[in-house]
Amino acid sequence: xxxxxxxxxxxxxxxxxxxxxxxxxxxxxxxxxxxxxxxxxxxxxxxxxxxxxxxxxxxxxxxxxxxxxxxxxxxxxxxxxxxxxxxxxxxxxxxxxxxxxxxxxxxxxxxxxxxxxxxxxxxxxxxxxxxxxxxxxxxxxxxxxxxxxxxxxxxxxxxxxxxxxxxxxxxxxxxxxxxxxxxxxxxxxxxxxxxxxxxxxxxxxxxxxxxxxxxxxxxxxxxxxxxxxxxxxxxxxxxxxxxxxxxxxxxxxxxxxxxxxxxxxxxxxxxxxxxxxxxxxxxxxxxxxxx
Numbered sequence: 001x002x003x004x005x006x007x008x009x010x011x012x013x014x015x016x017x018x019x020x021x022x023x024x025x026x027x028x029x030x031x032x033x034x035x036x037x038x039x040x041x042x043x044x045x046x047x048x049x050x051x052x053x054x055x056x057x058x059x060x061x062x063x064x065x066x067x068x069x070x071x072x073x074x075x076x077x078x079x080x081x082x083x084x085x086x087x088x089x090x091x092x093x094x095x096x097x098x099x100x101x102x103x104x105x106x107x108x109x110x111x112x113x114x115x116x117x118x119x120x121x122x123x124x125x126x127x128x129x130x131x132x133x134x135x136x137x138x139x140x141x142x143x144x145x146x147x148x149x150x151x152x153x154x155x156x157x158x159x160x161x162x163x164x165x166x167x168x169x170x171x172x173x174x175x176x177x178x179x180x181x182x183x184x185x186x187x188x189x190x191x192x193x194x195x196x197x198x199x200x201x202x203x204x205x206x207x208x209x210x211x212x213x214x215x216x217x218x219x220x221x222x223x224x225x226x227x228x229x230x231x232x233x234x235x236x237x238x239x240x241x242x243x244x245x246x247x248x249x250x251x252x253x254x255x256x257x258x259x260x261x262x263x264x265x266x267x268x269x270x271x272x273x274x275x276x277x278x279x280x281x282x283x284x285x286x287x288x289x290x291x
Contacts, residue, residue, distance in 0.1 A: 007051050009122050011115040014044035014290045015100055016107030016132040016147055017173065017259055018252045020218035022196040024169075025159075031142075032188055036155045037165075037201055037218075037221075038146050041173055043287040045108060045149075046097040047075070047115040049123045055079055055090040065110075066181075074113040074140060081136050082117055086126050094119075101283050103181040105253030110143035117148060143253075152289075154201060165203035168291070171247075174269035176240060176275060177232055177283040178232045187254035190225040208263055212247045216285035219250065226255035233258065239279065243271035 018036045022267035025033040057076055067073060071080070075096055083090035100108035117133060121128075124254065137144040138198045142159035154163045183196070198218065205211040233251060236258045240249040245267040248259040262268040265288070272286035 007123060008048065009050075009119045010046060010048045012044060013039040013047055013108075013111035013115040013147070014042065015175065016111060016193065016253070017041055017175075017289075018105075018141060019215055020201075020221060020250075021220040021253065022198055022218065023191060023193065023221055024156075024197060026195070031158045032156065032191070033157060034159065035196075035198065037152075037203075037215075038155050039152045039168065040150060040290040041106075041175065041287045042101065042290040043175075043285055044290075045099050045112050045115070047112060047119050048097070049093040049116075050093045050118040051123065052091055052093045053078055055092060055094070057094045057096065059096045059098055061096070063098040063101055066096065066210050068101045074109045074144075075116045075215040076115040078116040078136075078140055078144075079120055081139060082126070083124075084121055085132070085136055086124065086128065088124060088126075092120060092123055101177045101179065101257065103183060104177050104257040105182065105184075105251065105255045106175070106257045107143045107147055107253065113137070113140045114146050114147035114150070114220075123185045144274050156202070168203070168289070169208045171208045171211070172262040172265055172288050173286065174240065174243070174246075174260045174262065174268050174272050174275070175257055175283075175285045176236050176259070176279075178209055178230075178236055178279075179281060179283055180232055180256045182226065182228050182230050182233075182254055182256045184254040186229050187222055187225045190228050191222060193224060194223055201276070208247070208261070212261060215248055220252075222254055223251045226251050230256045232256065236282070239275060240271075243274060245253075246271060276287045
């Protein structure tokens with residue numbers, strides 16, 4: 001929920017994790033159709049907005065140097081689109097705290113755009129329906145609608161069809177990015193795998209063991225394409241798979257971020273510490289799922 005004090009509004013923009021990702025078809029316009037189980041990590045970026053007469057974007061945080069506060073930034077695009085749809089002038093100081101690596105398969109930019117839509121809707125006191133806001137999110141990018149929804153869901157279509165699912169068993173994640181930028185468009189262009197038509201995923205999971213067993217029947221079939229674009233992803237997966245107590249390791253989205261599931265915080269923390277010692281130049285984060 002936003003924190004609102006004298007119109008100082010802060011929205012959390014959590015990392016998006018694809019527990020599985022199947023490419024199911026390709027449309028005539030070259031967009032791929034997907035099926036994915038999406039959860040959110042309890043770690044991410046942050047958007048803070050305050051009133052001002054002009055629209056300004058300031059970026060700080062660990063990965064601030066990787067992006068620019070210009071009109072190509074999804075945060076600015078979200079602000080301009082919302083203002084145009086609402087028939088108002090875009091104003092406000094926006095601060096993006098960029099804690100997530102960019103172009104990394106965990107929806108950082110999309111989460112930032114979604115958080116911006118939510119924050120500015122409140123700052124500008126706009127009365128807009130959930131469906132209308134979702135339509136704006138879809139215009140900004142395929143991952144923005146699910147980031148706007150922000151709950152564990154099965155995502156289909158090109159990302160716009162969202163079906164929330166019951167709360168999954170608690171688990172911990174270790175996220176690893178080798179500090180390599182990966183273009184989602186390039187990965188999808190490189191995809192040469194078979195389209196996967198699967199049975200609906202059983203979301204009524206009673207334990208982490210049963211969840212992992214179900215997930216093992218699914219996969220991210222973008223992985224070969226991701227590895228072809230960034231071969232270091234294979235090294236990341238092997239490093240994660242070698243950690244003690246990991247239950248499942250795979251690529252999130254188009255990469256290069258990979259993840260492992262763990263039963264407990266202590267297991268995840270130990271794995272993250274071990275990996276950080278071996279690979280000091282990688283971005284490594286132990287976190288829980290966000291709910």
